[in-house]
Amino acid sequence: MENSLFYLFSALTVGSALAVVLHKNTVNAAVCLLLSLLGVAGIFALLDALLLSVLLILVYAGAVVALFLFIVMLLKPQTEPKKAYKKASVVAGTMGAALLGLGLCSFVTRGQFSTAPAAEVFHAGLKDYGAMLFTTYLLPVQVVGFLLLIAMLGVIVLSKKFEGQEDAK
Amino acid sequence: MNVGLNEYLILSALLFAVGFLGVLVRKNTLVIYMCLELMLVASTIALVAFSRFNGTLDGNVFVFFILTVAAAEVAVGLAIIVALFxxxxxVQVEELNALKN
Structure with a gap:
């Protein structure tokens, strides 16, 4: 049962990721990204990280993909060129990505990773996260909070229209 | 055969490679950005798998932080793309050649 679910979610994830890369329409690419993230959320659930899988759906599906779709609709659709790819860059890119993937896979299969099965019980409840976040990782939590504040200010500054700055026609 | 650590790591490697392919091949900045997100998510799969098979929660907390940083990064990156537009x-990378010549 768990095995078949793993393969189902992996196929969904990698397949829709490929669709993101290959689809010429940006809106369809964003929706495929959403599907791929749903597959990753399923993988997280299989790894007993239920909180993370819910967070992934909330943050990515609720915020990131929605933002992407919003921006796609803000920008002019007729800026799409006739050809989405160039032949030389497709060949070079495929070879580069295949090399990277093969390298990572051989690193995984030839490395000395433990093949022991995972422990039966794995405590990953909200209480455990809270205990870790407010003891061991208290400083990173504050740094990340500050980072969010800076990002918010940066977005406001970047998207504000300043006087005397003319737009491209 | 039961699914072990290696299968999760290979899935993560594959997803990372697919994201990398998209970054290299596509010309639309928005799609390149989506593929960057895919690469980020692929790395989180490896972290969660290591955490689960090691029996500790630290990897999961790391992913927690990665999600937060990714949300901030997407907001800033998309604002930059809109400003660029x-x-x-x-938003085609081939036409953004102000540094050429």
Whole structure:
């Protein structure tokens, strides 16, 4: 049962990721990204990280993909060129990505990773996260909070229209 | 055969490679950005798998932080893309050649 679910979610994830890369329409690419993230959320659930899988759906599906779709609709659709790819860059890119993937896979299969099965019980409840976040990782939590504040200010500054700055026609 | 650590790591490697392919091949800045997100998510799969098979929660907390940083990064990156579009009228990387010559 768990095995078949793993393969189902992996196929969904990698397949829709490929669709993101290959689809010429940006809106369809964003929706495929959403599907791929749903597959990753399923993988997280299989790894007993239920909180993370819910967070992934909330943050990515609720915020990131929605933002992407919003921006796609803000920008002019007729800026799409006739050809989405160039032949030389497709060949070079495929070879580069295949090399990277093969390298990572051989690193995984030839490395000395433990093949022991995972422990039966794995405590990953909200209480455990809270205990870790407010003891061991208290400083990173504050740094990340500050980072969010800076990002918010940066977005406001970047998207504000300043006087005397003319737009491209 | 039961699914072990290696299968999760290979899935993560594959997803990372697919994202990398998209970054290399595509010409639309928005799609390149989506593929960057895919690469980020692929790395989180490896972290969660290591955490689960090691029996500790640290990897999961790391992913927690990665999600937060990714949300901030997407907001800033998309704001930059919108500013770029306002200034130059395009988001195709081939036409953004102000540094050429």
């Amino acid at each position: 306002r200034k130059r009228g395009t």
